[in-house]
Amino acid sequence: MAFIDEASITVIAGKGGDGGLSFRREKFIPKGGPDGGDGGDGGDVILYATDSLNTLVNYRHTKTLRASSGRNGGKRNRSGARGNDLLVPVPLGTIVCDNNTRETLGDLTKIDQRLTVAKGGEHGVGNARFKTSTNRTPYQTTRGAQGEKRSLTLELQILADVGLLGLPNAGKSTLICTTTAAKPKIAPYPFTTQHPHLGIVCGEREFVIADIPGIIAGAAQGVGLGHRFLRHISRTKLLWHLVDISAQSEYPSNKAIQIVHHELAEYDKSLAERERWLVLNKADLCEDVEEIQKSIRAFHDISAPIFTISALSGAGTELLIRETQQWLHHNEKKWGQ
Numbered sequence: 001m002a003f004i005d006e007a008s009i010t011v012i013a014g015k016g017g018d019g020g021l022s023f024r025r026e027k028f029i030p031k032g033g034p035d036g037g038d039g040g041d042g043g044d045v046i047l048y049a050t051d052s053l054n055t056l057v058n059y060r061h062t063k064t065l066r067a068s069s070g071r072n073g074g075k076r077n078r079s080g081a082r083g084n085d086l087l088v089p090v091p092l093g094t095i096v097c098d099n100n101t102r103e104t105l106g107d108l109t110k111i112d113q114r115l116t117v118a119k120g121g122e123h124g125v126g127n128a129r130f131k132t133s134t135n136r137t138p139y140q141t142t143r144g145a146q147g148e149k150r151s152l153t154l155e156l157q158i159l160a161d162v163g164l165l166g167l168p169n170a171g172k173s174t175l176i177c178t179t180t181a182a183k184p185k186i187a188p189y190p191f192t193t194q195h196p197h198l199g200i201v202c203g204e205r206e207f208v209i210a211d212i213p214g215i216i217a218g219a220a221q222g223v224g225l226g227h228r229f230l231r232h233i234s235r236t237k238l239l240w241h242l243v244d245i246s247a248q249s250e251y252p253s254n255k256a257i258q259i260v261h262h263e264l265a266e267y268d269k270s271l272a273e274r275e276r277w278l279v280l281n282k283a284d285l286c287e288d289v290e291e292i293q294k295s296i297r298a299f300h301d302i303s304a305p306i307f308t309i310s311a312l313s314g315a316g317t318e319l320l321i322r323e324t325q326q327w328l329h330h331n332e333k334k335w336g337q
């Protein structure tokens with residue numbers, strides 16, 4: 001299924017049913033009073049978050065979503081039925097914005113969380129309600145109100161604990177393959193990954209990793225796939241910055257780190273300041289791993305942990321996962337989760 005992380009839709013709630021106009025007409029009751037019932041309220045349009053969707057592709061073509069209208073009030077004081085609500089599933093992490101007011105209406109981050117985006121019109125009142133001591137045959141009714149109509153932008157920012165960051169070919173997808181059940185495509189050419197994937201690391205403290213396309217120098221100016229996919233790691237708590245330290249890499253490690261850091265800062269300064277661990281990958285292809293580590297520490301002012309792994313063989317990944325679990329556990333206490 002195509003990955004779409006932005007969609008514009010129009011939502012129209014149902015119209016309220018009109019009030020009924022009617023008089024009791026029965027044998028032997030020649031002048032029965034008014035008995036027109038009230039209409040039913042229009043249905044609401046309600047978005048809800050589900051983990052069975054991971055794209056907004058359904059809303060690329062379906063642009064207008066309508067809830068049903070309330071039925072009109074009937075004879076014999078029968079009220080019209082309420083219009084059915086329209087329940088619209090969206091992926092977890094969908095942010096909903098009103099296109100006219102630019103206001104953010106909600107952020108659907110929990111399974112089954114609901115957000116009413118268009119309220120159904122109120123019902124009209126039947127003539128039975130207008131009967132008074134002086135007006136026994138009212139012909140008055142009110143019409144049901146129109147349902148709300150709104151133009152919305154849906155933006156998906158996927159939810160994950162850990163975001164994978166790095167140049168193309170750094171081994172991000174390989175790492176998510178060895179540590180989770182996710183199976184994204186892996187290949188020795190850049191931009192193998194075209195859109196984000198999620199993987200769940202099982203264990204005592206489960207956590208979710210987001211693999212995104214590689215970023216390259218000039219991404220902020222739109223080079224490569226640009227930096228638009230960085231939005232999908234903007235809500236992560238921790239970044240694993242993967243660096244290919246083998247001779248296969250296009251750049252020496254220090255330069256590779258610098259490029260990614262620069263592009264990250266261009267995209268969002270606060271994201272560049274987020275907890276970020278360097279994960280030196282493809283150690284199986286290197287003999288002088290310690291030298292590389294030393295040179296990285298000397299070149300960059302890095303206080304965060306540095307890990308050395310082989311995403312391919314899995315060597316070193318256990319420690320990375322254990323430390324991550326502990327870090328998340330420790331910080332969640334701090335964040336009060």
Ligand SMILES: Nc1nc2c(ncn2[C@@H]2O[C@H](COP(=O)(O)OP(=O)(O)OP(=O)(O)O)[C@@H](O)[C@H]2O)c(=O)[nH]1
Nearest residue numbers: 168169170171172173174187191192193214311312
């Ligand atoms: N020898 C060795 N090769 C690795 C390792 N990790 C990844 N590779 C290889 O490096 C190439 C790129 O790996 P990917 O996992 O596709 O890299 P990526 O960072 O996801 O790349 P993009 O999706 O293009 O951004 C593949 O041929 C992998 O087999 C490793 O630890 N050791």
Ligand SMILES: [Mg+2]
Nearest residue numbers: 172173192193
């Ligand atoms: Mg990849």
